[in-house]
Amino acid sequence: MSDVAGIKKAAILLISLGTETSAEIMRQLPESYIQKISYEIANIDYVNPDEVDEIATEFLEMAQAREYVLDGGVEYARNLLNMALGAQRAKEVIDMLNQIQLRERPFxxxxxxxxxxxxxxxxxxxxxxxxxxxxxxxxxxxxxxxxxxxxxxxxxxxxxxxxxxxxxxxxxxxxxxxxxxxxxxxxxxxxxxxxxxxxxxxxxxxxxxxxxxxxxxxxxxxxxxxxxxxxxxLFTFEDIVGLERGDVQKVLREVDNDQLALALKGVSEDIKQFIFQNLSSRAVETLQEELQFMGPARLSAVEEAQQKVVAVIRRLDEVGEIYLRRGEQDAVIS
The missing domain is CATH 1.10.220.30 (Flagellar motor switch protein FliG, alpha-alpha superhelical domain)
Incomplete structure (x- = not known):
């Protein structure tokens, strides 16, 4: 998001909030931003309602993401946003937040x-x-x-x-x-x-x-x-979708069904489908039934279950049973 786009979005958001609220917000901003936003507001004749809704939603998601990051860090925010928004939208929000934060950082x-x-x-x-x-x-x-x-x-x-x-x-x-x-x-x-x-x-x-x-x-x-x-x-539960089919099946054979069901609680549909595709039809039916009747679960319990699956992945990788792709290509040994 460029500075101009960001300023314009801020102007549209303030217009939608009304004069009294906007004035209160403007008083909290640096003078340079007040001038830029005021210029944008003065040059906006009409705002599409759909555009207002989109910008307001983006603002709320970013504000929520910032709050989560302050509460528990980036991974904590990513997990909660995955549950609330889905994996793809959560990634987009985190990426936007990271870009904004990078522009604010020293060095x-x-x-x-x-x-x-x-x-x-x-x-x-x-x-x-x-x-x-x-x-x-x-x-x-x-x-x-x-x-x-x-x-x-x-x-x-x-x-x-x-x-x-x-x-x-x-x-x-x-x-x-x-x-x-x-x-x-x-x-x-x-x-x-x-x-x-x-x-x-x-x-x-x-x-x-x-x-x-x-x-x-x-x-x-x-x-x-x-x-x-x-x-x-080092390896998050969501990263399981990057494993080869055979490797995933090796991991799932060593994970208790109750533990797997709890680990899948609240994850995106894409991750669930990926897991289901690597199980037998009978196992999928049993897992779906368990998920359906499980009821609410504490986030800490879900994270613990996911970490146990990750521990299995790490162990199998260490003994050479499966392969985790890394940042550098492996050297070829002849």
Whole structure:
């Protein structure tokens, strides 16, 4: 969504809310935005009711998504939005929210830097500084940079990322100024909850299996609890649709029917159909019947059931029974 499109949407939303409410909202905005929105309002002669409904719905979904993210993080928001909106719409809302948040984050200059040049400079920085910067970067780019460090440094940086909870604006600003000074000679220009397990997981989901295994192995030695939490989150239940048919069937043979029914509670129809397609007609009939008569279930119970299915997937992957696709292509051994 471009700035112009965003400003126009804001203008249409304010028009639909009425004079009194709009005036109250406008008073809370920066002067520069008040001028831009006022210009758009002045140049709008007619608003299509369907367009108003669409923009109002988008605003409510984005507001809801922001609230979920603040409550429990991106994965928590994604799970709740999947249940409320369906997988496709939930992905669109999360993607839009991520784009907006990226424009608000610090370290813009590092986000636009050439990955190799950025790596060359970060190789000489302290692990805690590298970790902080990677927290604000695109996961695939952060993964590319992380894989260039030595195995020991990778683990140390990963540990820092996984244990960061909060960082003061003053620290961020100080580091950002230093980085901008170093990068200003070759970067054109153009990544706040910082760090934590989910940030580390996003990065590890984009690196190759060897890099991931090295980092996990080192974390298991230094911080076993962090390693366990990272491993539990590396593959989400929704990712099961990316498995090969034969692999899915191997997983489902090791999952208790009651556990599978609870895990499917509230997921999108696409995921349910994918599971049904990999079961016998009798098993599908039994599973559908159990889902029908299950009744309401606590979100925590559903998530626990889904995590047990994920644990089976991870175990089968580790022993080579199934294959999980990763960020890097496997090397070919002749």
């Amino acid at each position: 813009d200059i590092a986000r636009k830097a050439d990955p190799q040049q950025l790596t060359n400079l970060l190789l000489h920085e302290q692990p805690q500084t590298v970790a902080l910067i990677l927290c604000y970067m695109q996961p695939d780019k952060a993964a590319m940079i992380l894989s260039q460090f030595s195995i020991e440094k990778q683990a140390e940086i990963a540990e820092r990322i996984g244990t960061i909870t909060r960082t003061t604006p003053a620290v961020i600003e100080k580091i950002e100024k230093v980085i901008e000074t170093k990068f200003s000679s070759f970067v054109d220009n153009e990544t706040e909850s910082v760090g934590g397990v989910h940030t580390l997981v996003e990065i590890l989901n984009s690196v190759g299996r060897s890099t991931e295994k090295n980092i996990i192995s080192m974390l298991e030695e230094k911080q076993p609890e962090l390693a366990d939490e990272v491993k539990a989150n």
